[in-house]
Amino acid sequence: MTTPPVRANSRRNTGPGGHLVQRIFRGVISLAQGLRLTMGYLLHPARVVTQQYPENRATLVLPPRFRARLVMVRDAKGQHHCTACGMCEKACPNGTISVLPGQDGSGKKILGKYIYRLLQCTLCNLCVETCPFGAIAMGQDFELAAYDRQALVLVLHEERQGTSS
Amino acid sequence: MPAVSSRAPIKDTTCAAPPMRPAGFIRSPAGDGLTDEYFLNMGPQHPSTHGVLRLVLRLDGENILEVVPHLGYVHRGIEKIGENQTYIQNIHLTDRLDYLSAHSNNLCLCLAMEKALDIGVPERGEYIRVMVCELQRIQSHLLWWGVMGMDMGAITAFLYGFKEREPITNIFEEMCGARLTMNFFRPGGSAMDVPDTFIPRVRGVIAHLKPALDEYHTLLSNNVIFQARTKGIGILPAASALAYGCSGPVLRGSGVNLDLRRHFPYSIYDRFDFDIPLGQAGDCYDRYLIRLEEMAQSLRILEQAAAAFPTGPYRSKEKAQYRLPRGSHYAQVETSRGLFGVYIVADGSAKPYRIKYRSPSFANLMVINELVRGHKLADLVAIISTLDLVIPDMDR
Amino acid sequence: MPQPMPPAAFPVTNFLGDLIRAHFAPPMSDLLNGLLAIMALLAVVALTPICLIWLERKVCAHFQARLGPMRVGWHGLMQPLADGIKLLFKEVLKPEGADTFLFFLAPILPATASFLVLTVIPFDHHFQVTDLDAGVLFVIAASGLNIFGVLLAGWASNNKYSLLGGIRSGAQMLSYEISLALIMLLVVLLSGTASLREIVLTQQGTVLDWWICKFPGFGALAFIMFLISSTAELNRGPFDMVEAESELTGGFTTEYSGISFAMFFLAEFVNMFASAALATTFFLGGFLAPRFGLAALDGLLASVPGVLWFFLKSYGVILCFMWFRWTFPRPRVDQLMALEWKIMLPINLGLLTLGGLFLGLGWIAP
Numbered sequence: 001m002t003t004p005p006v007r008a009n010s011r012r013n014t015g016p017g018g019h020l021v022q023r024i025f026r027g028v029i030s031l032a033q034g035l036r037l038t039m040g041y042l043l044h045p046a047r048v049v050t051q052q053y054p055e056n057r058a059t060l061v062l063p064p065r066f067r068a069r070l071v072m073v074r075d076a077k078g079q080h081h082c083t084a085c086g087m088c089e090k091a092c093p094n095g096t097i098s099v100l101p102g103q104d105g106s107g108k109k110i111l112g113k114y115i116y117r118l119l120q121c122t123l124c125n126l127c128v129e130t131c132p133f134g135a136i137a138m139g140q141d142f143e144l145a146a147y148d149r150q151a152l153v154l155v156l157h158e159e160r161q162g163t164s165s
Numbered sequence: 166m167p168a169v170s171s172r173a174p175i176k177d178t179t180c181a182a183p184p185m186r187p188a189g190f191i192r193s194p195a196g197d198g199l200t201d202e203y204f205l206n207m208g209p210q211h212p213s214t215h216g217v218l219r220l221v222l223r224l225d226g227e228n229i230l231e232v233v234p235h236l237g238y239v240h241r242g243i244e245k246i247g248e249n250q251t252y253i254q255n256i257h258l259t260d261r262l263d264y265l266s267a268h269s270n271n272l273c274l275c276l277a278m279e280k281a282l283d284i285g286v287p288e289r290g291e292y293i294r295v296m297v298c299e300l301q302r303i304q305s306h307l308l309w310w311g312v313m314g315m316d317m318g319a320i321t322a323f324l325y326g327f328k329e330r331e332p333i334t335n336i337f338e339e340m341c342g343a344r345l346t347m348n349f350f351r352p353g354g355s356a357m358d359v360p361d362t363f364i365p366r367v368r369g370v371i372a373h374l375k376p377a378l379d380e381y382h383t384l385l386s387n388n389v390i391f392q393a394r395t396k397g398i399g400i401l402p403a404a405s406a407l408a409y410g411c412s413g414p415v416l417r418g419s420g421v422n423l424d425l426r427r428h429f430p431y432s433i434y435d436r437f438d439f440d441i442p443l444g445q446a447g448d449c450y451d452r453y454l455i456r457l458e459e460m461a462q463s464l465r466i467l468e469q470a471a472a473a474f475p476t477g478p479y480r481s482k483e484k485a486q487y488r489l490p491r492g493s494h495y496a497q498v499e500t501s502r503g504l505f506g507v508y509i510v511a512d513g514s515a516k517p518y519r520i521k522y523r524s525p526s527f528a529n530l531m532v533i534n535e536l537v538r539g540h541k542l543a544d545l546v547a548i549i550s551t552l553d554l555v556i557p558d559m560d561r
Numbered sequence: 562m563p564q565p566m567p568p569a570a571f572p573v574t575n576f577l578g579d580l581i582r583a584h585f586a587p588p589m590s591d592l593l594n595g596l597l598a599i600m601a602l603l604a605v606v607a608l609t610p611i612c613l614i615w616l617e618r619k620v621c622a623h624f625q626a627r628l629g630p631m632r633v634g635w636h637g638l639m640q641p642l643a644d645g646i647k648l649l650f651k652e653v654l655k656p657e658g659a660d661t662f663l664f665f666l667a668p669i670l671p672a673t674a675s676f677l678v679l680t681v682i683p684f685d686h687h688f689q690v691t692d693l694d695a696g697v698l699f700v701i702a703a704s705g706l707n708i709f710g711v712l713l714a715g716w717a718s719n720n721k722y723s724l725l726g727g728i729r730s731g732a733q734m735l736s737y738e739i740s741l742a743l744i745m746l747l748v749v750l751l752s753g754t755a756s757l758r759e760i761v762l763t764q765q766g767t768v769l770d771w772w773i774c775k776f777p778g779f780g781a782l783a784f785i786m787f788l789i790s791s792t793a794e795l796n797r798g799p800f801d802m803v804e805a806e807s808e809l810t811g812g813f814t815t816e817y818s819g820i821s822f823a824m825f826f827l828a829e830f831v832n833m834f835a836s837a838a839l840a841t842t843f844f845l846g847g848f849l850a851p852r853f854g855l856a857a858l859d860g861l862l863a864s865v866p867g868v869l870w871f872f873l874k875s876y877g878v879i880l881c882f883m884w885f886r887w888t889f890p891r892p893r894v895d896q897l898m899a900l901e902w903k904i905m906l907p908i909n910l911g912l913l914t915l916g917g918l919f920l921g922l923g924w925i926a927p
Contacts, residue, residue, distance in 0.1 A: 067343050
C-alpha cells in the first residue's frame with residue numbers, strides 16, 4: 001500500500017507562533033483551556049473512577065477467566081478429577097507443581113499429594129490448559145500475601161473450599 | 166556562633182576512594198577550563214517511573230556534556246532461562262520483557278514458530294491478533310502519555326492516562342484473565358477464544374477514547390509551557406537515528422518512514438487502512454505528537470477490524486510438541502516501542518538452543534548522547550520521556 | 562479619603578476581652594490587647610495548615626478523578642492530624658558537617674515571615690493585630706525572610722544538591738519578589754495609602770469598586786500578575802522546580818526531617834494563606850461584603866460577618882493556587898527567569914505607568 005505518510009505535526013500550528021503579542025495571547029488561551037478541563041473534573045464528583053478497596057470486597061466481581069492462584073476443581077459430591085497423570089507438572093515452566101501419585105486399594109494409580117508452590121507460580125495458565133480432565137483451574141482469590149513462606153506451599157487436594165474462592 | 170564538631174570525623178578505610186573520573190566517559194574535557202565539570206548520578210532509584218536505569222552525567226553547570234547509561238539492574242537472564250523452556254513455555258517469558266507490549270511480544274515469538282513450522286492461522290485468529298495488539302499499543306501509549314505529563318510536572322495527566330487505560334485492561338482481563346502478563350497468543354492463533362463481550366467492549370473503548378484524545382491535546386499538546394519544554398529539544402537527525410538502529414516513534418520522529426506494519430507486514434495488517442504519522446523536526450514534540458496520532462490510527466484499525474470480525478476457529482490444530490527444525494528463525498513485530506525481534510537458533514529439539522530478543526528500547530537508548538548535546542538538565546527528563554524506554558525490555 | 566465605617570459589635574470577643582482586662586490594672590490593657598491578638602493569630606496560624614493540608618489533598622484528588630483521603634476520619638478530615646503526629650515522631654537528623662545554628666535556624670524563618678505578614682492583614686474592621694501606616698512596606702520586608710530561610714537551608718545542609726536547589730529557589734523568589742512589589746506598589750498608588758486597612762476601605766461600595774474592577778481591564782491583569790508572582794514566591798504550582806527537580810537536585814529541604822521539616826511544610830501553607838489574604842485585601846475588597854446595588858440582596862449579604870467574607874475570598878484564591886498547581890506542567894528554570902525578567906517585569910512597569918496615568922487624568926480615584 002502506498003498511502004502517503006501523514007505529517008504528525010499538524011498540531012504544531014495551533015500552538016504559539018507568530019508575533020509576540022499573538023504568541024502571548026494564544027499561550028494564555030491554551031492555559032485557560034487546560035484550566036477549564038481540570039475544573040470540569042473538580043465540579044463533577046460523579047467522574048471519580050476509583051473504587052474504595054478493601055471496603056468494597058463484598059461487591060467485587062472478577063471476570064470468570066481471572067487468573068489468580070490455582071485451585072482444584074470439585075464436583076457437587078466434593079470429588080476432584082485429578083488422576084495424577086503429571087501433565088501439569090511437565091507443562092509448568094518452573095517446577096511449581098509436584099504431583100505425587102499414590103495407590104488405591106486395588107493398586108490403581110490415584111493422586112497421592114498435589115503440591116503447589118505459590119511462591120514460584122507465574123500464573124501463566126499452562127497447567128490448566130494442559131490438564132485433560134479439567135481437574136485444576138485458576139481461581140479468583142488474589143489476596144495471597146502471607147507472613148510465613150510455608151504458608152505459600154499449598155497442598156491442593158486437601159483444600160475443601162470448593163472450586164474457586 | 167561557629168559550628169564546633171565535638172569529635173574528629175571518622176575515616177572510612179574499608180573501601181578504596183572512588184575514582185576521580187567515573188568509567189565510560191570518552192569525550193575530552195569541555196572548552197575553556199574556566200568552569201569545573203562535575204559528575205552527577207541519576208541513580209537506579211528515580212522518582213520518575215521509567216524503571217531502574219542509572220545515568221551518570223557529566224555536567225558543566227546546568228549544561229549536559231555527556232551521558233553514560235549503566236544497564237543491567239533488571240537483568241533476569243530471560244534469554245538464558247529460555248534455553249531450558251520449551252517454545253510454548255517461552256511465550257510467558259516474553260510477557261515480562263516489555264510488559265507494556267506483552268501481547269505484541271507473545272505474537273512475535275508465535276510468528277517465529279509459525280514461520281519455522283509452517284503453521285497457518287485462521288481468519289478469526291488473525292483478527293483477534295490485530296485487534297489485541299492494537300489495543301495493547303493504545304494502552305501502552307496511554308501510560309507513556311501519563312508518565313510524560315508527570316515528568317513535565319502535570320501530575321494530573323498521569324491519572325487521566327491511567328483512567329483511560331482501565332477499560333482496555335478490563336478487556337484483557339475478561340479475555341485472558343490477566344492484566345499485565347498475558348500469555349494469550351499461541352502458534353496458530355490464541356490460547357482461547359475471545360468472549361462475546363469483546364466486540365461491544367472494543368466499540369465502547371473506541372467511542373470513549375476519541376474525546377479523551379482531544380482532552381489530552383487540550384491539557385498538554387496545546388499548552389504553551391509544555392511546548393516550550395519540548396519544541397526544539399532533543400533533535401535527532403535521520404541519519405543518526407538509522408545509524409543507531411532506532412525504531413518506532415523515535416525513528417519516525419526524524420522523518421524516516423518505516424513502520425513494520427506497513428513495510429514488512431505481518432499477520433493481516435496489509436488489509437487495514439491506516440496512516441503512519443511522521444515528524445519533521447525530529448524533536449521531542451514531534452515524537453510526542455506521533456504517539457498521540459498513532460493512538461488515533463490504532464482506533465481506526467480497531468474500527469475496521471470490529472466491523473469485519475469473522476466467526477470460525479480461533480486457532481489452527483494444536484501440536485503435541487513444537488520442535489523447530491535445525492537452523493535459525495527470525496520474526497519481528499512493531500511494538501509500541503519500535504522493532505521487536507525474536508531470533509531463535511534451533512537444534513531440532515523441543516527447547517531452543519539459543520533465543521535472542523532484539524530490544525527496541527536498547528537501540529533507542531543508545532542515541533541519548535546525540536540528543537542531550539547542548540541541553541540542560543531539565544531537558545534530559547523530556548528527552549528520556551519521549552524515548553519511551555521500558556527498562557526490563559533493555560535489560561532482559 | 563472615605564469615611565471610616567462604624568465599628569461593628571463583637572459581643573463574644575468583647576466579653577472575653579473585658580473578662581481578662583478586669584483582672585489587670587487599666588495601663589496594662591494595651592499590652593494585654595496586643596498579647597490576646599497575637600494569641601488569636603497564632604491560633605489561626607496553627608489551624609490554617611490543618612485545613613489547607615486536607616483541602617489540598619481533597620482538591621488535588623478531585624481534579625484527578627479520585628477521592629483522596631477517606632479513611633482517617635469522615636472523608637479524611639483527621640488526615641492532617643495523622644500527618645502531623647507522624648512528623649512529630651520522626652527523628653530530627655543533622656548531617657555531619659552542617660552548620661548547626663544555621664541548620665536549625667533556617668526552618669524558623671519562613672514560619673516567622675508568614676506570621677509577621679499575617680499581623681498586618683485586616684480580617685475585619687477591628688480584627689487586625691496592628692494597622693501600620695506603612696503596612697505594604699512591612700509586608701514586602703517580612704516576605705524577604707522567606708528567601709533568607711531558603712538560602713540558609715540550602716547552605717547549612719552541607720550538601721551539593723541542597724545548595725544548588727536552595728540557590729535556584731532563592732533566585733526564583735528574589736526575581737518574583739520584584740513583580741510582587743511592583744503590583745503592591747500599583748495598588749498603593751491607586752489607593753493613595755500604604756495601610757492595608759485603608760486599602761480595603763477604598764474598595765467600599767459595590768463589587769465594581771473592588772480594585773480588580775475599579776481599574777478597568779488592567780485591574781484584572783494586575784490581579785493575575787499578582788497570582789502568578791505569588792505562586793512563584795511560594796515555590797508552588799508550575800514553579801516548583803525545587804520540589805520537582807528532586808530527581809537531580811534534592812531541593813533545600815532534603816536534609817530536614819521531623820519537626821524541622823514540619824516547620825517548612827507549615828510555613829508553605831501559612832504563606833499560601835498569607836498570599837491569598839494579600840490578594841483578597843488588594844483586589845477583592847478584603848472583609849467587605851459584596852454589594853450589588855440591590856437592597857434586599859445587599860442586606861442579606863451584609864449580615865454575614867466580614868471575617869467570613871474574608872475567609873471565603875481567601876479560600877477562593879487558594880483554590881486558584883491549587884488549580885494552577887494541578888493543571889500545568891512546569892517550565893525550565895531559565896524559562897522561568899525569562900518569564901519574570903522579560904515578560905512580567907515590563908508588563909508590571911507598564912501597569913504602574915498606566916495606573917499613574919489613569920489617576921492623573923482623573924479617570925479613577927481611590
